[in-house]
Every structure is written in structure tokens, then in C-alpha cells.
Amino acid sequence: MIDMFKMPKLGMDMEEGIIVKWLKSEGDLIQAGEPFVEIETDKSVVQVESPTSGTVLKLYYPEGTTLPCFQPIAAIGQEGDQAPDHISSLPTVNDTPVESEETVLQPTAAVALPAVESASPQTRKLLATPRACRLSQKNGIDLHMVSGTGPNGRIVEHDVRVFIENGAGRAITAPVRIPKETVTPLSGVRKITAARMHQSLSEMAQTNTRMDVNMTNMISMRKQINDRLEKDDIKISFLDLLIAVCAKALIENPQANASLQSDGIHYRNYANIGIAVDSKNGLVVPVVKDVDLMSIVEISKNSRSMIDKARQGSLLPDDMKGGSFTISNLGMFEVDSFTAIINPPETCILAVGRIADRAIVENNQIIIRPMMNLCLTYDHRVIDGAPSARFLQCIKHYIENPIWLLM
């Protein structure tokens, strides 16, 4: 049997001790009661005896080490016994396990105690005793209909009884809605989103600029590409094209491809583009990296894979890091235009509306064209109005003249 010799507790208030001197070496024989080690407490240095006899198999810590009381520091056994090579530290108070962010707390079951001081804004503060509440629930009565006769107008059981006996309870034909609020703890993705959005708006000087873009040429180009790729079962989306456009515009406008950090403004020579995705857990923003080096087919494959991972909830933390710009698209919800909040520490975010046929004036004629609204939110601390407008204009230029993407 191997006995683990521990850092002794030599007084009521001793929490840790220092190994001053080992009085035995590994391999030495030791008798019970024989001094084994000198320990320094905050008050004195004492020799501590071994409680057992045997061979010193292992001294785990060198002289001078400070250790908590009861931490095993040596092993004593019979010659040939195999003492463990290493000793794990004693858990300290701070080592309490951190609750995983995956743990989603269920909201507590809606407690059927309605009206007592519930704060429906449209009603007066309602007072009712527990017993009155219980009776009203049993009979499906909205306590707002009952007049209370107790102190401060509190509804007592008798009031509910009278209400029922008068048939007033049956007079209510509309389904009884008992006002209630359920509470879900702020956790997981929601908690992170809340913090980041708040940080974004409180730290940055956000403003925005908007443009309508004519999608005619882009639609035409997409159709040509997709006809060509159909045999490979690949389909390019407008988002993919938009990513390609933005990548080119970002490389050409480094002021938009920037990040204000503690040591200054970082300008990038690469384009890592985040895509805002509505996953089952809420908003996540996976990042497609080095988009400026990719062909449109590679962009499509990569963004498709990121979006699928986002929807399945299988994104890794690294998939969401390193973005230099974000695109948020709400066109599929028939949104014409909107303003997005910058995803820190980025400097710009592009809010993309739907493509819809609109009447525009071209060459002195009113004509119908597929139009799309872009709204660029930017951080005025990093980029001024004119360069941000130039950046948006650059995007518009590539969308309306996609042939220039080849240049």
C-alpha cells in the first residue's frame, strides 16, 4: 500500500505551507514518527514526522515550494511499489465549474397566479388574496371583472364567490385571457448578441448612407453563369455575387476595410466577409475568409457551407472571427430597406433590401427596372461621409456594371 504524505495542517488557521527541507531522499527508509520534512508556516518552521513506516518512493515538490494544506507532497510505501509520477493539485475555491453556454434554461412553467399585483399596463394594480386567485382560476374568471371589498380594494374569496353566484362569471363570452409573462434567462447566443449590439451602439459613432441600385445587368449575368453551371449542379446566389462585389470594393477602399482598435486603426489588405444568418438559436455571423482571392464558384461553395453550418448550429468559434465587413440581407422578407448595426470591431455593414420592379427615370423616360436598396452603416470615427459614399458608390458601380469585376 502506498501512503500519500500530505502538506500538514499545523494550526487552525494554517492554509498553506512551504517545503523548507526534505529530511529524507527518494529511496530512503523512514520510520513512523521519524522527522520527514521541515515545513514553514507563516509563523515558524517545524519538523513534521511521517505517520507511517516504509520507503520514500517519491518527493513530488522541490524545496521552496508553497502548497495548500493536505496537498499530497510525497509517497511512502514498500520498495518496488509504483507511486504515481505526478500529483494533481487540490481543487481551489476558484475552480468551480463554469456553466456551459450550451445549457439552455427552460422558462419556468407559467405560474397560474395571475392577478396579484400583475402589471398589465392598461389596468389598475389588482390586489387579490391567494385564496381568491385560486377560486377565480378554477372558474375561469378574469379578476379584473371582480370588484374587491377587502382592504385597499383587495379581492377576497367571498368577492369571487359573489361574482360567480350573480352569474356575472358566465356573462363573459370572450375567451378569458389571463395576462402573463414568461421569463427566459438571458443566455447563450441571445446573451452574446445583446452584449455585442449594445457595445456596438454605445462605443461607435454610427451613421449611414443609402443608394438604390439597378439590378438589370446583375440578374442577366447571374442567369448566364447559372445556365453554364447547371450541369455541375452549382447555383450562384445574388448574395454570392454581392460578396464578390464587396470584396473588390473593400480592397479598393481600405478605409472601409478597417478596424479601430486600442493601438490605432488597422487597415486590411484582405477581405473577410461576414454573412448575417438567422439560425435557430438567433443571429450568427459566419465569416468567409480571403474572399478577394476566390472565384465566384469558390465564394458560392464557401458561403453555402458556412450558412449550412450556421443553420445546423455547428459553427466553430473560429468560423465567426476575423471578419472585416458584414453583409445583412433581409430581402427575402420583402424588406425594401433597413439600417443594420455594425458588428464590432468592423467599421462597415451593408444592409441589403429586396429586388423589386420599380419605376425609374432613365433617358427622360419612366421605365420599370429591378431595383435594390443598399444601406451602408459606417463608423464615423474611422471613415468620413465622403469616403463612405465613395465606397458605396463603388459597390453600386460593380453591381450595375458587373463586367468591371473582371478588370
Added chain:
Amino acid sequence: MNSQELNLTRADLVEMYRMMILIRHFEETTVAYFKQGYVIGNMHMYVGEEAVATGVCKVLKKEDYISSTHRCNGHMIAKGADINLMMAELMGMEQGNCGGRAGKMHQAAPEVGFLCANGIVGASETLATGHALYCSMFAPDRVAVAFFGDGGGNQGAFHEAMNLAAVWKLPVIFVCENNHYAISTSVKTSTAMGSFYQRAAGYGVPGVWVNGNDVLEVYTAAKHAVERARRGDGPTLIECDTYRLRGHHEGDEQTYRTRAEVENVLNNNDCIKRMKELLEREFSWTEEEEQALHKSVDDQVAAAVEFAMNGTPMKVEDMENHLFAE
């Protein structure tokens, strides 16, 4: 003190010698396992005072009662308590004499008349008087002993118990173990007249002072007191002048006394050394006998440690049991 006059045989003396060694070895082993975290709680050791418990309990029968203090291990062992159960109790095991819920300061061994140890200094005085009241009414052949220290001697309970025992002539022996310090407070600064035995006069009962490190002196005084109590003549106060060789508790810095003071007692008036010298001088005690005795004590204590280490810690699900008796 001449041992022949006391009607003690060589075997009796060896038995007392072995008892003192057993108590000391049990205590020192307890300290070693306390430092390693197996024995739990605040450790008040009886080392140095073994002659008091040994001398007094040698006179007592199993059915007699003793009431004890926080420094109780010596009293218990001398009264015949099972040291396996004691060690298990000190380690918080359910195999302990109180299932692990009492610990050192509150344990009990009712089967040998040790009804409880006590964390309250002075509580033993009135409780033992109560045991004696029971004896006087329902078990006239039995007596009770209250062990308490110089600390307990200065509680009001001392006066109330002594007075009541004296007016009712109860068969109780008050054994004051004057080890000179109540934690850090010296008897010199805590106790008028510097000792306790004279107070007996105020209650009209015998007050005796003995060298508490001489087991035969303790035995003799206890023998007279117990005989008096069994005769129905009432209580006796015995002050045993002794000395605690370790701190008040393990970890006590002992800044209130000098190392020289402790070593003086250890070298010149240690109860075990005194007894060994007596045995060698008058009873041709041999080195072989000495070795064999130590071996048997070591084995006995080692067995207690093994028993305790194999125990199961007291369970949370049992913690509400025995709040009330059926």
C-alpha cells in the same frame, strides 16, 4: 509512596504503566493523523497528564461513572473505552463510538460509564454530581467522578456542584487536573490562592493536593475518596498538580510559556518516566519487558488506526437521526 502499602501487585503497576503509555501513544498517533487531515477537529491532547486518568480510573469499577472535558481521550481510555471506536470517531466515521457525529470533544462510551465528553469547560462538574445523585438514589454501590481542569475550576458550576454534592452527601469525586494553563492563562493570574484544594474547606469536605504526575499518589488519593463516597460520606476534592506537555490544542504557538519550562517537567517529573524508574528500581523491570510492552501498545494503536481508516464517513442521509429518542 511505597507500593506494597497500597496492596498493589507488580501486575497492577505494570497495568498502570502500560495504560499511561497507551494513552500517550494514542494521543501522539492522533496528532500525526490530524496533521495529515485524517483526524478532524480541534485536538486537545492529554500528553503529560496520563497519571491522573490512570490513577483515578484504576480505583473505579466499570459501572462507576465519569464525566469528562474537551481533553477527554485519556479519561476514556483509562475507563476502558474501545480505542478502535475512538479513533474512528476522531476520523468522522460512522463506525465511531458516536457514529462520527460527536468528534473528539463530544464522544461517549456509555458501556464503560463514560456518558459524554464535553466542549463546555466546567459542565462535567454538575453532570457528574447528577450521576452521583442517581447513584445515591438508585445504585448505592456506584460512584461518579468529575474530571475538570484549572479552567473548569473557575467556573461558577464548580461552586454550585460542590455545594450541592456536599449538602446532599453525594458519592462524587471532584478531580481537578491543574495543568497550570487554561489555554494561555496561567493559574497564577486566574486563581486566587493559586490552587484549588483549599476550597474544599468551604464546603466541609476533604480537599487533597497530590503530585498529579505520580500515578501512585493519584491512586492513593482516589482510593480514599472513592471509599469515602461508597460509604455514603459524600464528596472529596482532589487537586492533581500536573502539566500539559503539548499546546492547548495542536497548532498552539505556546508563547505564554518557555520551552525550558516544558522540558523541565518532561525531564524531571514526567509520569511515564517516574513509573519506569520505579519498576526498574523496585520490581526488576527488564529491557525485554519494556520492548514487549511498547510493541503491544504499538500494535494496539496501529489496529485502531487500521479500523478507523477502513471506516465509512458519516453519511448526510443519517445526519438528522437521533435528534430525539423514541
Added chain:
Amino acid sequence: MNRIMYRDAVASALAEEMRRDESVFVMGEDVAIVGGVYKATKGLLDEFGPQRVRNTPLSELAILGTATGAAMCGARPVAEIMHVDFIGCGFDIVLNQMSKMCYKTNGQVTVPLVVRTQCGRGKSNGCTQSQSLEALFTHIPGLKVVMPSTPYDVKGLLKSAIRDNNPVVFIEHKGLYQTRGEVPDGEYLIPLGLADVKKYGKDVTIITWSKTVLTALEAAKELEGHGIDAEVLDLRSLVPLDFDTITESVSKTGRVLIVHEACERGGYGAEIAAEISDKLFDELDAPILRVCGTNIPVPNATIPEVESAPTVAKVVSAVKKICQGGKFRD
């Protein structure tokens, strides 16, 4: 049936138990020749002699300590502390010895002891001889606490307390000793931990014990004139507590008033109120109120002494407040 005084019911219970079991004996200050300052041990000395009716010095610590020590060996002492206020002189034995013994020894050493004592005001004895201190005892795990209000209850409960294998703090009220009530001729026992409905009612439950049971009964009579039918629940024993009877009553009435003579702050009434709101919240039709002693030492002068304790008028007023609304509209 005989109509006898509360104090005679005490003496009768003691005598019956001493005849039945020779391990029972009485000890305390002035319990022998004069039969106790409230005459509750009168006649015992003549029948049982000085060995079993033991007059003690004025030494509360020794009384409680020796009684506990004797009980640990198997005797069944009934130790008297003249006034509960004097418990402070020997409180260590209550707090650390008798209450802990069974638990700490894993059930090996029991303390079959009754501490008889007297509480309450009404005699102009001032602040150190008029208190009601039951909450000091209910707070200590390991003690049973009994506070009877009638001659019938005090006899049946004291006999059960003496036969109980645990320390029982048995608190009589000095204002009850000369009250009379029906007590049967033959032997009977009332188990500890069984409350008694002293008056049935359906509108409000008045929970009380000891002498304020009488106050509550009188108030209940007056409340009938206001159309309120109050139920008066006498707990009789505080530990163990009969919460089943409380549940039954509160489920019926939905309204609770707790009345005790002890100071309100930290009183046992707070404990009961907390347990009701914990376990019977949905049964409540009004907040739980208390009528208790004022949080001051008991004053000596007659009217302040009365007015610092629950009175019939205060109980009536509190009940009316609890019942306000519904059919009790003013």
C-alpha cells in the same frame, strides 16, 4: 369529573407518576415544605419524603446540571426552575447539555428529564419575573416545549412529558395556577404534539397557547356579536408542532391570527406564520397577523403591564382587520 385548579392538576400528575415509577423524583427551589411558591408540588413531600421531593439551594445551574446528569443514568427527574426568567443562571445545561446529549451520542445516552417552569405576567413582578421565553427553547434542536392552558391539559401533558425519553421544557403560566377546569378522576394522557381546538369556528383561526388561550376565547365570544365565527386553536405543545391541525383549520377559514404573550420580535408566532405561508399560501384569504407582547421588558405598573400583552380588545380588533371585506363589510 372534578373542577380543580391548574396547580392541583400539576401536583396530581406528579403524584400519579411518582407512584407509578420510582425513578421519577422532583427537585427544585422550595418544592418541599411549602410545596412550591405556586403550590404546584403541594402534598408531595408528605407522601414521598425528602429523598424524592428534593429541596435545592438557589443554584439553577446545579439544579439543571444534576437533573440532567441523573437523567443520563436513567432517572426521570422533574426539575423545577421557579421562574423561567431564572433559566439564564443555568442556561448552559439547556443549550449545550440536555438538548444535545441524545444526538451527539448517536442515541446512546438519553435525557428523560422534565424542566418545569413558570412564565408570564400579571402579578406586577416586573421585568425579570414576568417574561415568556418559549422562543429561546424552540430555537434549540433537541428540546420539546410544552405550554398547557387548562387544568385538564396540564395534567395529561405533564404525565406524557414525564414518560417521554427526551428533555421537555414544560412551561406553566403563573396566571393560570388558580384557574379551574374539569379533570377526570381516572388516569389519562395527552400526547405531546397534539393541538386542541378549544372553540370551533369557520371564519378565522386564532392560533395561540398558554394563558392567551383564555384571552382568545373571550375575544371569540365578543366577535360573535360582530358576526364573526372564530376558531381558537390551542397548540399546547410548540415542539413537536401539530401542523396537521393548523392545516385543517386554516384550509377551512383562510384567515389566521397568532396570539402570544412573548415579545413579538423573533417570537414563535413568526415561525408559525412562516410555515403557514410556506405550506398553506393558497389557502390564505388575508395576510397573517400577530397580536403579541410589545418589544419591551415587562413594565411593573398595572396598566402598562396589561397593555404590553395581548388583550381581548386587541385580539378583537386584529380579527376584524383580518376579516375586512366580503361578507364582513362594515
